[in-house]
Amino acid sequence: MKSKYKKWHKYIKSTVKYFVKTFEPGRVLDVGARDGYAMQLLIKAGFDAVGLDINPESSFVAYDDFTDTKIQDKFDYIYCRHVLEHCADTAGFFASCHNVLKPGGILFLTVPLESKEKFEKRNAGKPKKEWNHKVYFESLEEIANLHTKYLGLVFRFDKLCMSEEVGILPLKNEVLLIASRL
Numbered sequence: 001m002k003s004k005y006k007k008w009h010k011y012i013k014s015t016v017k018y019f020v021k022t023f024e025p026g027r028v029l030d031v032g033a034r035d036g037y038a039m040q041l042l043i044k045a046g047f048d049a050v051g052l053d054i055n056p057e058s059s060f061v062a063y064d065d066f067t068d069t070k071i072q073d074k075f076d077y078i079y080c081r082h083v084l085e086h087c088a089d090t091a092g093f094f095a096s097c098h099n100v101l102k103p104g105g106i107l108f109l110t111v112p113l114e115s116k117e118k119f120e121k122r123n124a125g126k127p128k129k130e131w132n133h134k135v136y137f138e139s140l141e142e143i144a145n146l147h148t149k150y151l152g153l154v155f156r157f158d159k160l161c162m163s164e165e166v167g168i169l170p171l172k173n174e175v176l177l178i179a180s181r182l
Contacts, residue, residue, distance in 0.1 A: 003035040014169035015081050016041040018176075019108055026076030029100060031066050032083035042079065049079075067092035074102045080109045082171065088134040094150040101181040107155065110163060113137055113173040143175050155179035 003009075016038050025046040030039045033051030042049035050073075054065050064070065067089040078097055087093045097107050114122075119136035137143055140160060147157045159178040163170040 003037070005035045005037065008034075008171070009037050011169055011171045012038045012081060013041060014167075015110060015163075016045070016079075018166055018168050019077075019079060020045040020047075023077060023106065023108075027074075028077040028079050029071070029073075029075045031078055031080040032086075038079060038081065047077075050075075066096050069096045069100065071096075071100050073100065075100055075105060076102060077106045077108060080107070082110060082112060082174075084109060084111045085114070085133045085135055085137070090135060090146070091150060094146075094154075098154045098181060103181055105181045106158075107151075107177070107179045107181070109177045109179075110168070111137055111143065111175050111177065112171065113139065113175060137175070140175060143177060147177070147179070151179050155181055 020042070026048070028039075028042050028047045028049040030036075030042065030049055030051045033039050033053045034055070036051045039049045039051040052064050052066060052069075052071070066083075067087055078101060084090065084093060101107065114133065114136040115138055116136065119133060122133060123131045137146075140162070144160055147155075147160070151157060157179050159176065161176055163174040163176045166176060168174070168176060
């Protein structure tokens with residue numbers, strides 16, 4: 001079966017390449033795994049990767065709402081590419097990150113930058129439950145404020161930069177956030 005996500009594979013491959021170059025093999029939870037492509041690349045690179053997606057049609061991955069996850073296992077890493085903007089419960093997302101990461105575990109998160117105007121245009125005329133992006137972030141400073149608001153309580157902030165600054169092929173203006181669980 002052909003994946004409907006294949007058009008995103010070059011971006012996923014670029015992000016995984018940076019992840020693999022940056023971290024030692026360990027246990028990874030791929031949140032928003034879609035068709036399992038990143039998970040497969042991580043496994044091939046020697047990581048013990050598990051995929052999780054909210055879409056029950058996603059293949060090769062477990063079905064779960066990460067903001068209200070029932071996962072009891074602990075992971076060395078969370079790999080999360082372009083998921084946060086789809087989560088209406090940002091606090092729940094970060095609480096779940098804290099709950100599934102081992103102490104010292106790493107959150108590796110990419111999120112797009114999007115203007116308020118583009119966000120409103122994207123969702124114009126749709127009921128809120130049908131919005132693809134539930135939240136938007138306009139700048140690095142706004143992402144840094146997430147660190148203060150959510151991550152600062154339970155994570156040590158390690159890196160915040162535009163993805164292209166570290167060699168990741170960005171889908172659009174995209175931010176890379178790396179944080180360690182205390």
